[in-house]
Amino acid sequence: MTSINHTISELEALFGERVSRAEAVRRHHGDDLSYLPAMLPDAVFFAASTSEVSQALAICNANRTPVIAFGTGTSIEGQIHAPQGGICIDVSGMDRILAVHEEDFDAVVQPGVKRKQLNEYLRATGLSFPVDPGADASLGGMTATRASGTNAVRYGTMRENVLALEVVLPDGQIIRTGTRARKSSTGYDLTRLFVGSEGTLGVITELTVRLHPIPAAVSSAVCTFASLQGAVDTVIATMQSGVPMARIEFLDEVAIEAANNYSRLDLKVAPTLFLEFHGTETGIAEQAEMVEAIAAENGGEGFAWARAAEDRARLWQARHDSNPATRALRPGSATFVTDACVPISALAENILAARAEADRSFLRTKINGHVGDGNFHVNYLVMPGDEREIAEAERLAAGVVERALKSGGTASGEHGVGLGKLKFLQREHGPALHSMVALKQAFDPNGIMNPGKLGSFS
Amino acid sequence: MTSINHTISELEALFGERVSRAEAVRRHHGDDLSYLPAMLPDAVFFAASTSEVSQALAICNANRTPVIAFGTGTSIEGQIHAPQGGICIDVSGMDRILAVHEEDFDAVVQPGVKRKQLNEYLRATGLSFPVDPGADASLGGMTATRASGTNAVRYGTMRENVLALEVVLPDGQIIRTGTRARKSSTGYDLTRLFVGSEGTLGVITELTVRLHPIPAAVSSAVCTFASLQGAVDTVIATMQSGVPMARIEFLDEVAIEAANNYSRLDLKVAPTLFLEFHGTETGIAEQAEMVEAIAAENGGEGFAWARAAEDRARLWQARHDSNPATRALRPGSATFVTDACVPISALAENILAARAEADRSFLRTKINGHVGDGNFHVNYLVMPGDEREIAEAERLAAGVVERALKSGGTASGEHGVGLGKLKFLQREHGPALHSMVALKQAFDPNGIMNPGKLGSFS
Incomplete structure (x- = not known):
């Protein structure tokens, strides 16, 4: 391996001050929204064109220098971390x-x-x-x-x-x-x-x-349930009915309590669905009526409507602010986040088990989910830097994944692998992991692309 | 390469009479619905389980014997042809x-x-x-x-x-x-x-x-247009309106003439859309009303309804029978079929050019399409065995693909590559074809899987 300094010099010769070795720049590019400690690249190259990316990669490939691509750094499993250093190629300026x-x-x-x-x-x-x-x-x-x-x-x-x-x-x-x-x-x-x-x-x-x-008409609704199972059964029956739900989000009691405090809502503290309907005026009214009836059959109550744009905006802003709202339940805390995705018939048992495990722990925990897809998120409130709490969150999150895999699901519905979920790939994919390694080797024989992550299992 | 007879003997030792060398069996498995002459495998193995497929592949791989998987043989670009012979693994018995x-x-x-x-x-x-x-x-x-x-x-x-x-x-x-x-x-x-x-x-x-x-309610409709452009503009405006069309099929004048004769319909001979709506009773009525208005704005006339199940069945059976119906226009003929898929804004010009080229030729030609996806089929009526006619159909079909690629489209929306469209892959994929070859080599280093087709470009 040629020294990293050699690669950086070659890049600097081509791209001048758009190559940065500054600590602050490297730190910004070596840290995402995950709970992993920052892992800094040796330099960051701010690319302006495809041709520049091509030139930079050719240099890195010739020198066997690791390369990590960077957009906004909002990944949550350490996708942009640089465990082996190397060059971060920041493409955020390619924004046309x-x-x-x-x-x-x-x-x-x-x-x-x-x-x-x-x-x-x-x-x-x-x-x-x-x-x-x-x-x-x-x-x-x-x-x-x-x-x-x-x-x-x-x-x-x-x-x-x-x-x-x-x-x-x-x-x-x-x-x-x-x-x-x-x-x-x-x-x-x-x-x-x-x-x-x-x-x-x-x-x-x-x-x-x-x-x-963009749909001609949009409406939203909120419905609370006596039990999580009632909420999930409502989701299943709704989808069987053919209602083309635009959004169907679950929030547990902790999420609702947090939203009530943070977003000044006045929702009953219970398992809750936030729903959104897209269609024509007639269509969304009909859809909502069908879902309201299904919810009622499954113990749903207080089906509340939000037709006005500002009411809908307030509702979805509260959903959107669920993480800061939850953190506000424990001032100074940060959220350790995991997600998993399961066949929807196994959703209730998976969420209930995650809740039960969390309740046996000393960490405060919020659960919400994109339940129409069987995808749920578990957020543990931990104090930054408290290794005991982070270890406990890791232990609980591993349980979430283990149960999801046992249910025929996947270790992540949408957060990805990064560094955080590498350890579950063997369990989830079995022998297919060899095919992934072969594929990685076919595309990247020198192993320079985001090394130590997906595809680097040997 | 070990002799093919060696491979067949090994398979026979394991699977007995489920390995066939019979000419009729091999012929059935070496011919699909394409216009290519049959290319026979050396033997056919009727597999009963995953484990048997695994054993057969291990033998073929060790002996470097080509392997072709077979389901029903209804492919239309020679996907199951055996240009290099080898073993056809028929999985049609694995039907649980x-x-x-x-x-x-x-x-x-x-x-x-x-x-x-x-x-x-x-x-x-x-x-x-x-x-x-x-x-x-x-x-x-x-x-x-x-x-x-x-x-x-x-x-x-x-x-x-x-x-x-x-x-x-x-x-x-x-x-x-x-x-x-x-x-x-x-x-x-x-x-x-x-x-x-x-x-x-x-x-x-x-x-x-x-x-x-299955939707609670289904309805169908037929609408004729003064011009193809009117029909395509109707499709675009319908999709922009957010109407969730279940089917939106185009049939040209030849297809309509053929359907009138063959399926005893009484449709006006003009560019025509067959439409299907899925939803609730209220929903499909509203959808159809919206599409009828859009069609009227684009020169559509005679928007005819089929709500009763038997009327709908008759309509879609006629669409389904479009190929035999077209062949009946020229007794004894067969259809040489091609398909392409383009951005929908380029659909009208592509279909019109295919029609104009066909009209300059001596072959009778029908065009229809899944126009909501920008996918269209061109069928040339040729006499089986007439090499001049087949060559002419090939020439015309190549023009269809060339124009589709120029429009930013693809050489096939749904029929695939097989042997028939291999020649267009370089043009469509350019340097990405090298990635496909690398990928093929990573998965199949001995090149035994359906050789001479996708991935075998070197």
């Missing part, structure tokens, strides 16, 4: 919206474009990009981590919403995967291979995403 | 439905299960498996070719409807990809990699598919 094709329902963007920026830009078109992981993440990063969020139940995850990519391979070669056609059957699905590959196969430098019409 | 999880909206099946068989089985559940490529294909084959069809616009293709797979790799190793969770972000998307890989990476021995609730 290159084309919007209204008739084709797609947009072509650079990887640093953020989802709110795209939706602002689309405002006049009647179209939107619906994938919403909470953070205002970059679309490149959302693609790399296969992000989803509250409305994936209706509009899909990044898996369904990325049509095509431009990717720079580790040796600097530039490829295009997919086309603007909505479907294709001409070859291996390289687009889906890069979606969720967490920067371990190449750097995404352009993407084409699907857009969806 | 292993589990249906109603609450989770999924079913676990063996690869030989056919789509009609699954839907029969599901009848009492209120759920269905909607992907419908026309032929009553096996689900393993539909997965391998990334099949779709008329209602992909609403329910997605096999890409969106396969949750998990069991696959036997070329060396006989058995892996499982994906879980029953609806989404996951834990690793490379091996499931999507095998969907559409056309038997070139492994043999699918089990699959978990998504199910969808």
Whole structure:
């Protein structure tokens, strides 16, 4: 391995002061929203074009220098951490919206474009990009981590919403995967291979995403339940009824208590569903009526409507603020977050077990979930730097994953692997892990792309 | 390479008379619905279990014997042809439905299960498996070719409807990809990699598919247009309006003339849309009203309703019978079929150009399409064995693909590559083709899986 200083010098010769060795810059780029300690790259290169990314990768590949791509740093399992140092390629400056094709329902963007920026830009078109992981993440990063969020139940995850990519391979070669056609059957699905590959196969430098019409009418509702099982049964029956839910979110008692305090709501402290309906005026009224009846059959009460835009905004802002609200229950605390995804029939037992385990622990815990997908999040309130508390959260979070895998589910529905969930991959994928390693080796024979993470199991 | 007879003898020693060298059996397995001449495997092995597929692959891999997986033989680009001979592994006998999880909206099946068989089985559940490529294909084959069809616009293709797979790799190793969770972000998307890989990476021995609730109400409609552009503009405006179309099919004048004759319909001979609405009673009425208004704005006339089940069945049977109906326009003829998929804004110009080219030719041609997806089919009526006619159809079909690629589309929306479209892959994928080759080599280093097709470009 050539010394890292040699690589940095070569990059500096090409890109000047857009290569930074400053401690503060490196720290910003070596830390995400996870609970892992920061792991700093040796330098950060702020790339301005595909061609620059290609040049930088060719240099790093020749020198066997690790490369980590960076968008906004809002990952939550250490996806952008640099356990082996190396060069962080920051693509946040590649933030142009290159084309919007209204008739084709797609947009072509650079990887640093953020989802709110795209939706602002689309405002006049009647179209939107619906994938919403909470953070205002970059679309490149959302693609790399296969992000989803509250409305994936209706509009899909990044898996369904990325049509095509431009990717720079580790040796600097530039490829295009997919086309603007909505479907294709001409070859291996390289687009889906890069979606969720967490920067371990190449750097995404352009993407084409699907857009969806903004619904003519939107309404929201809140419904509380005597039991979690009632809430989950409502979700299952709703989906069996064919009601095309736009959002169907579960919040447990702790989440509701926190929301009442933080967002000045006045909700009954009980297992609760936040619902959203998209359609025509007639359609959403009918949908809501059906769901209200289903909820009533399952012990739901106080089905409360939010038709006015400001009431809906207040409700979803409260959902959005669930994490700071929960932290406010224990001043000074931070949240240790995990997520898992299970077949929906196993959702209630998984959430109940997570709750029971947490209640036996000394940590305060909140559970919420994108329940239409069987995806739930468990957040443990820990004091930053308190190793005993973090270890306890890790222990509890491992239990969440173990139970999800036993139920035929997955170790993460949307947060990804990063460093935090590497340890569960063998258990989840078994012999298929060898295929992932073979695939990683085929694309990145020198192992420079985000090393020590996905694909580096040998 | 060990002699093929050695491989066959080893297989016979294990599986006895389930290994066949009979000419008729081999011919049946070396010919699909494409226009290619049959290319026979040296023997056919009728597999009964995953473990048997694994044993057979281990033998073939050790002997460097080509292997072709076979479901129903209804592919249309030569996907199951054996240009290098070898062993055809017929999995049609592996046709058990292993589990249906109603609450989770999924079913676990063996690869030989056919789509009609699954839907029969599901009848009492209120759920269905909607992907419908026309032929009553096996689900393993539909997965391998990334099949779709008329209602992909609403329910997605096999890409969106396969949750998990069991696959036997070329060396006989058995892996499982994906879980029953609806989404996951834990690793490379091996499931999507095998969907559409056309038997070139492994043999699918089990699959978990998504199910969808059968809608409470269904209605269909037919609308004729003064011009193709009017029909396409109607499709675009309909999708922008957010109407969740279940099917939106285009038939050109030739298709309508053929349907009138063959299915005793009385439709005006003009560019026509067949539409289907799924939802509640109120919902489908509202949807249809919206689409009728949009169609009227775009020169649509004679918006005719089919609410009764028998009228709808008659309409869709006519659409389904479009190919035999078209052949009946020229007694004794066969259809040479191609498909392409383009951004919807380019659909009208692509179809019009295909029509104009065909009209300058001596071949009679029909065009129809799954226009909500930008996918269209061009069928040339040729006399079997007439090489001049087949060459002319090939020339015209190549033009269809060339124009689709120029429009930012793909060489096939749903028929796949097989042997027929190999020649377009370089043009469509450019340098990404090297990644496909690398990927093929990583999974199948000995090149035994369906050789001479996808991934074998070097």
